[in-house]
Amino acid sequence: MKFITLSNGVKMPILGYGTFTMSNDETERCVTEAIQVGYRLIDTAQAYRNEEGVGNAIVKCGVSREELFITTKIWVENAGYEKAKRSLEESLKKLQTEYIDLVLIHQAFNDYYGTWKALEEAYKSGKVRAIGVSNFYPDRFMDLVTFSEINPMINQLETHVFQQHKNDKKFLEKYGTKLEAWAPFARGSHGIFENEVLMQIAKQHNKTIGQVALRFLIQNGIIAIPKSVHKNRMEENLNIFDFSLSNENIKKIEELDLGENVFMDHENAEDIERFFKMFKIGNK
Template identity: 70%
Template structure:
């Protein structure tokens, strides 16, 4: 495993296991399998409703001596409906309980909506109290990211963004890194969109190293210094997705993949009013 060092010195795995869209029941099995095949980073969120599944899998793996807590890197995220100082503070305690842990390795604000300044204060407090080892944000576009970074005591250490070969954040990245954070890639496979798993360029590059198109897509991000959190419910795919540390893309191959960049999100544009309105409506906010 390779690691990235956050601005406070904490080391985070370059590849972790993503838990989005995994049912609460299935999550324990998936995370147990992920730990078994060698994952040490686990990415969940209050809004995934599967923190308990993560907590069960992790605590059982630790009790059976399969892994040490200090070798795991647990990420969760404060949801929009838990925003604001008091609500966020309470929700952090709930996440700790559900995850069955004394500390969260990385705590993120899930979306830049509602009272995220209040949320940030609660997170800074949890960080100072040792309940959280690193804090950051997710889906913060450069304007909101810089606002929080410039006017807070502690600057976000991560900005988890939709990032894949079709959305590489070449420009945003400069500003995010300038103010102390690293980009982390959610949906590093673009959830299979645009035929990523059968893309002829990725496939051809992969054939040279005996790797799949998906492995090349992950390797590209990792080699660009972007940590990734691919999701799969299948154990054999979990193993495949983790097996990306024994080859190196050439400069020419990286350039060929850089050309895929469309510079925009596939799944959600947080600046599109109509999209945001229907997104909020799903949570009864109108």
């Protein structure tokens, strides 16, 4: 496994395992298998309602806690200093751990300033080893870094071959923030697993399209957290450290960039409205 060093010196695995849309039971089974095949970074969130499953897997897995790197995220409804603090205590309990390696603000909505204060405090007290954000696009990101003490160590954004965030990545680097890719397979959209360009490159290396898509990210210094409920795919997705992409092939993949999100455009009011409705967020 390769590691990436965050701005505070903490080392984070560059490839991890995502757990979105999995029940607690399925999460426990899948995270156990993921750790068995070699994953050490596990990504969960309060909103996924499966932190207990992650907690059960990590206490039973036989791998020491120090070897694991656990990420969770504070949900929009838990935003604000007091609520975020309480919710972090809940997450610690559910995850059955004394500290969390990385805590992110899940979305830049509601009182994210209060949440950030709670995270800065938790970081200073040692309950959390690194803090960051997710889905913070340039305006919200700049707003937070300009008026806060600690810069986010991570920004987790929808990132894949069709949404590469080349400029955003450079901009984040200016503030010591690493880009982490959620939905590194674009959740299968845009026909990623049949893409001709990726298929040709995969054949050259005797690899799969999924492996090429992940290799492209990590070779660009982007942390990726693919999700699969199948053990063989977990293994496949992890097996990307024994080949590298040539500059020529990197250029070909760069040409696939459409520069837009598949799941939600944070600059589109209707998308945001849909998101709030879907998660039943807000007072209205």
